[in-house]
Amino acid sequence: AQSVTQLGSHVSVSEGALVLLRCNYSSSVPPYLFWYVQYPNQGLQLLLKYTTGATLVKGINGFEAEFKKSETSFHLTKPSAHMSDAAEYFCAVAVTTDKLIFGTGTRLQVFP
């Protein structure tokens, strides 16, 4: 069965520091992988997605993620955190037309 594991329910970084949010997936077929962000009192917004092709994917707001098949990972990074990056981040995997499986989320705090 397909699944998504996000390591760390809370991550705290200082402003200007590297952001690394971890996501590992389990899938028996090539997956489509997504990162969504949820700001307080808002819906989920797509940050980036991997479907096929280049394994390093660039998204909005300076985020990027790398699909590593050998490690079954799709970690999200940003070189320099900004206060406005504070939000909850969800990794998700799609393996069929009807199913998007979400991880349990990682709340990112950014300290001045």
Place this chain on the structure above:
Amino acid sequence: EAQVTQNPRYLITVTGKKLTVTCSQNMNHEYMSWYRQDPGLGLRQIYYSMNVEVTDKGDVPEGYKVSRKEKRNFPLILESPSPNQTSLYFCASKRGGSGNTIYFGEGSWLTVV
């Protein structure tokens, strides 16, 4: 503007009183879905619809009903709400195909007392 619109955004109701959360999308998407979000559990799929008059259960369908009479609308019905259905609900839509982006509504906070 491309939108998924849900109403109401906030609702407090009593156990057993039927309620409907409406969802409408203006992107002509075939696929629509309902999720609930609970702390520590992420988003879990309740029901989804591949097209008009086609609906199917997700992971947590108990206590919920849906219908898809029109392509743009996908209401979520709680026939007899219970406190364990207190949650944040999201409607979502996308074009058919696994790699397509899912667009979410802004969420509906539901409290059942």
